[in-house]
Amino acid sequence: MTANLPILLVDVLGSVAMVVLGILSIFKAKSLRDQDPDNAVFLYLLWICAGFTIFAISRSFSHILRQFLILTGSGDIWHTIGPYTGAVNTISFMLVGTVTLFFNQSWRINEKILSAKQKQEDTSDKLLELNQTLEQKVVERTEMLTSSEHKARRIFEHSLDTIVVTDPQFNIVEINKAGVALTGFQKSDILDKKMGLKDFLTVTSEQEKILRLLETHEYILNEETDFLRADRSCVRVLITGGVDYGAFGCGKTFHFIIKNINDKKQMEQQIAQADKLAALGELSAGVAHEINNPLGIILGYTQLMLKNPGEHEEDLKTIEKHVKNCKIVVSDLLTFSRKGSTKMQPIDVCKVVDDVISFLGNHSDFKNVQMTTPGPCTGPLTVFGNEQELAQVVINLMINACHAIEKTGRILVETGTDDQGQVLITVKDNGTGIREKDFSRIFDPFFTTKPVGQGTGLGLSVGYGIIRRHGGDIIARNRKEKGAAFTISLPRAEAAHDNPDREKT
Amino acid sequence: MKPAVCLFCLAVIWSLPSPAFAIQLHMGNEGIIVHQLGHIFFMLSMVGLMFTINSKKLTRQKGWRLIQYAALFFIFWNLNTLAAHFLDNQIAVVRIKTLSLSQMTIVSQSDSQLLAGIYYFLKLDHIWCVPAMVFLFSGLNCLLRDQVRRSDSAGG
Numbered sequence: 001m002t003a004n005l006p007i008l009l010v011d012v013l014g015s016v017a018m019v020v021l022g023i024l025s026i027f028k029a030k031s032l033r034d035q036d037p038d039n040a041v042f043l044y045l046l047w048i049c050a051g052f053t054i055f056a057i058s059r060s061f062s063h064i065l066r067q068f069l070i071l072t073g074s075g076d077i078w079h080t081i082g083p084y085t086g087a088v089n090t091i092s093f094m095l096v097g098t099v100t101l102f103f104n105q106s107w108r109i110n111e112k113i114l115s116a117k118q119k120q121e122d123t124s125d126k127l128l129e130l131n132q133t134l135e136q137k138v139v140e141r142t143e144m145l146t147s148s149e150h151k152a153r154r155i156f157e158h159s160l161d162t163i164v165v166t167d168p169q170f171n172i173v174e175i176n177k178a179g180v181a182l183t184g185f186q187k188s189d190i191l192d193k194k195m196g197l198k199d200f201l202t203v204t205s206e207q208e209k210i211l212r213l214l215e216t217h218e219y220i221l222n223e224e225t226d227f228l229r230a231d232r233s234c235v236r237v238l239i240t241g242g243v244d245y246g247a248f249g250c251g252k253t254f255h256f257i258i259k260n261i262n263d264k265k266q267m268e269q270q271i272a273q274a275d276k277l278a279a280l281g282e283l284s285a286g287v288a289h290e291i292n293n294p295l296g297i298i299l300g301y302t303q304l305m306l307k308n309p310g311e312h313e314e315d316l317k318t319i320e321k322h323v324k325n326c327k328i329v330v331s332d333l334l335t336f337s338r339k340g341s342t343k344m345q346p347i348d349v350c351k352v353v354d355d356v357i358s359f360l361g362n363h364s365d366f367k368n369v370q371m372t373t374p375g376p377c378t379g380p381l382t383v384f385g386n387e388q389e390l391a392q393v394v395i396n397l398m399i400n401a402c403h404a405i406e407k408t409g410r411i412l413v414e415t416g417t418d419d420q421g422q423v424l425i426t427v428k429d430n431g432t433g434i435r436e437k438d439f440s441r442i443f444d445p446f447f448t449t450k451p452v453g454q455g456t457g458l459g460l461s462v463g464y465g466i467i468r469r470h471g472g473d474i475i476a477r478n479r480k481e482k483g484a485a486f487t488i489s490l491p492r493a494e495a496a497h498d499n500p501d502r503e504k505t
Numbered sequence: 506m507k508p509a510v511c512l513f514c515l516a517v518i519w520s521l522p523s524p525a526f527a528i529q530l531h532m533g534n535e536g537i538i539v540h541q542l543g544h545i546f547f548m549l550s551m552v553g554l555m556f557t558i559n560s561k562k563l564t565r566q567k568g569w570r571l572i573q574y575a576a577l578f579f580i581f582w583n584l585n586t587l588a589a590h591f592l593d594n595q596i597a598v599v600r601i602k603t604l605s606l607s608q609m610t611i612v613s614q615s616d617s618q619l620l621a622g623i624y625y626f627l628k629l630d631h632i633w634c635v636p637a638m639v640f641l642f643s644g645l646n647c648l649l650r651d652q653v654r655r656s657d658s659a660g661g
Contacts, residue, residue, distance in 0.1 A: 005607045007628050014631025021638035028645035035652045045645065052641065070603050083536055090543040097543075097550035103557050 008067060015060030022053030038113055044099075044106035051096035058092045061085070162237075162258035170197040170211075170254065182237075182260055184230030197256065202228040210239065214254065218243040227258065231480055235262035270473075273443060277464060280445055288333040295330065299323045332458045333445070346493045347387045349423050350377030353415055356394045365399070368408045377415050381423045382493040385470040393463040393474075397427040397486050400459060403450065404431030404484060422472075422489040430483040434476060442476060537594040541587060548583035551576040568651060571644030578637030582630055589627040592620070599624045 029046040036042060062085030069078040156163055162179035166172050171194045180187045183200065201207040206225040213220045219242035227237040241256035302320045306313065354377065360366045383390075394413075401411045412428040434442065441447045443464045448457035460474075467474050472490035479485050554576045563569035592599045598614040599621065611621040 007609070007625070010629050010631050014635050017635045018631070018638055021635070021642050025638065025642045025645055028642060028649055032645060032649045032652060035649065035656055045648075049641070049645070052638065056638065086536065086540060090540045093547040094543045097547040100550040100554050103554055107557075107561065 011063050011067060015056075015063045018056035019053070019060045022049070022056035025049040026053050038117065040106045040110035040113060044103060047099045047102075048096065051092070051099045055089070055092035055096050058085070058088045062089060159257075162256075162260070164197065164241075164256045164258065166197055166254045166256070168252050168254070172196065173253065179258065182227065182229070182235070182258065200228050201225055202234065214241070214243075224261070227260075233480065235260055236265045237261060269440065270475075273440065274468075277443055277445075277461065277468075280461075281465060284333040284445060288330045291326070292330050292334075295323055295326050299327065329456060329458065332456070332462050344385055345387075346382050346384055347390065349381040349383055349390070349415055349425060349490070352387060352390050353377065353394060353413055353425060356391055356398065357413060360395065360398055365402055365407055369402055369405065370410045371398075371413065372410065373413050373415070381415055381417065383423050383470065383472075383490040384493045385490070386466075389466045390470070393466050393488065394425060394427070396459040396463045397488075400486075401427055401429035401431065401484075404429050404433075406431070417492075418489065421492055423492055425488040425490075426485055428479060428483060428485040430479075430481070433478040433482065433484045439476065443474070534595070537590060541590055541595070544583045544587050544590070548580050548587075551579045551583070555580075566648070566651065568644045568647030568649075571640045571647060573644075575637045575640035575644060578633050578640060582633035582637060585627055585630045585633055589624065589630065592624055592627070601628070 026046070026049045029042070029049040033039070033042040033046050062082075065085070066078055066082070069075065156174075156176050159176055160178055162182045163176045164172055164179055165174035172190050175183075175187060175190055180190070183190065185195070189195070198207060198211075201210065203226050206223075210220055210223050210225065213223070221240050223239045225237060225239060226234040228234055238259040238261055239256055240259075241254055244253050244255055246252055299320065302316050302323060306316050306320065309316070353373070357371050357373070361371065398411060398413075405411070409430050412426075414424070414426040414428070416424050418424055438447075438449065443460050444457075445461040446457035447461075464474055467488055467490070470490055472488060475487045475489070477485055477487075555573050558564060558569050558573045558576075564573060593601075600612050601609055601624075602612055603609045611624055613620040613624065
């Protein structure tokens with residue numbers, strides 16, 4: 001005989017404990033899963049606990065029932081239902097065993113979930129950081145952009161050279177202040193009327209060359225051409241440009257820089273002209289000197305022979321007349337080449353001009369010519385020089401003007417000073433003007449547009465020589481309205497007198 | 506083959522009188538063997554769980570270590586019950602005869618006291634499965650505590 005009580009107590013209490021622990025484990029596992037619903041391992045533990053609890057309930061129920069039935073003498077009933085409870089027991093712990101086998105899979109799934117979660121968190125952190133610093137970055141970039149735009153705008157607006165932006169058809173879409181000044185049009189007119197670069201390039205051959213280069217190379221470099229201004233005058237310019245395919249959705253454009261080289265060109269031409277005239281002066285001086293002496297001998301002998309006139313009196317007079325003409329030409333040549341002697345002193349330009357106008361007013365050629373001045377000469381406009389020579393130059397210019405208006409019309413004589421304090425004398429006419437091709441030759445000795453026999457071609461060249469000797473300059477140009485204008489510029493008396501080279505003999 | 510022909514063939518076969526060899530007869534011991542196999546399967550799954558916990562180095566955490574102990578105790582419980590079922594159900598060398606609430610006798614083959622003693626111990630199988638459940642509960646408790654701590658620290 002053996003004590004039954006320990007087995008009975010362990011069996012019943014153990015069964016109850018199993019059920020209680022199973023249910024508590026389920027609650028724990030559920031709390032665990034609630035902490036992290038995405039954790040597959042916690043879900044696995046919940047399933048395991050559920051399996052163990054089912055197993056515990058099934059087993060405990062059968063054990064307690066068995067003890068109860070045996071102790072109450074109902075062993076037969078237990079024999080009947082025992083196999084069923086045993087079967088349920090078997091199924092329950094096989095279920096636990098089966099669920100347990102999925103630990104590895106649950107673990108792998110959980111690792112994948114954790115990895116994905118980590119990546120998501122990393123991405124989220126990056127996005128958060130980006131979002132937090134985005135505003136600051138936008139501010140910084142905007143400041144940089146504004147600064148850059150400001151610099152570019154300043155360069156564009158304040159450039160002394162013309163900067164033009166055109167569309168692919170070379171219609172101007174943007175132009176700076178220098179460009180507006182160069183063209184002479186209003187900026188609004190240029191943009192509203194869709195004026196193109198072609199409108200300003202008047203020389204067809206040069207325009208075609210520039211456009212061809214742009215089409216083939218998409219850039220041009222220092223191409224020299226004439227640029228037509230609003231007042232129909234032309235200036236010489238250098239054009240450099242290239243294509244810009246744009247960014248941020250901007251279309252293709254062309255950018256050009258146009259440099260006005262008109263003044264430089266004119267200066268170069270004047271220097272070349274001065275060099276040429278200086279060479280001619282040297283040559284003329286030599287020739288005139290050699291011819292002057294024989295002419296004097298011929299004239300002397302001719303006049304001696306005329307003291308005893310005979311059958312050749314008329315022939316001798318003809319010789320004397322032409323020799324005198326030759327002497328005048330030689331004298332002019334000597335004057336042009338500075339070989340003559342002059343007396344330099346302070347002279348009033350206003351007085352010279354008034355005397356010339358008064359003198360020429362009595363000349364028959366100026367009978368139908370209206371000689372005007374803008375107003376009374378507001379002197380003193382004193383220069384240091386020779387009054388007769390200056391008067392000769394002004395007379396020469398007036399006579400040329402008279403011929404240009406064909407002795408009928410208007411000649412305007414202006415006096416004044418320029419920004420540098422130079423004294424200016426300008427003779428304007430409303431005649432035919434100077435042909436473009438003649439500009440480089442009008443100061444050449446013996447160059448004349450008058451019919452043969454009506455002019456020696458020495459007037460302007462002699463005048464040029466006189467003015468250069470006075471330290472001044474003569475500039476010829478065609479007027480915007482009609483006719484030509486010759487401007488003599490001379491240094492004021494104080495400045496001229498300071499320079500000892502100015503006094504020539 | 507047409508469906509009508511198939512149905513006709515089946516009807517002919519079913520109508521022929523012959524023994525039904527397809528259904529196997531099951532003897533009385535089959536239930537206990539299935540039960541024993543179930544215990545073996547349960548035990549092996551617990552062995553697998555122990556090794557898996559070990560291989561993933563989860564034993565560093567107290568919670569998983571306790572769950573591993575629970576698996577170990579379930580292995581012992583399975584061995585205990587396998588032995589008990591073997592003795593009383595399979596080879597029937599021992600059985601309990603309840604005399605009253607406090608008295609019983611263990612009837613063993615050849616009146617072996619050793620066999621009776623072993624069987625008495627084996628009948629106290631709750632000394633394995635109850636601790637196993639305690640370890641399981643404790644393990645879950647530790648894991649929950651760790652998880653709460655982690656959540657709190659992550660939440661700041």
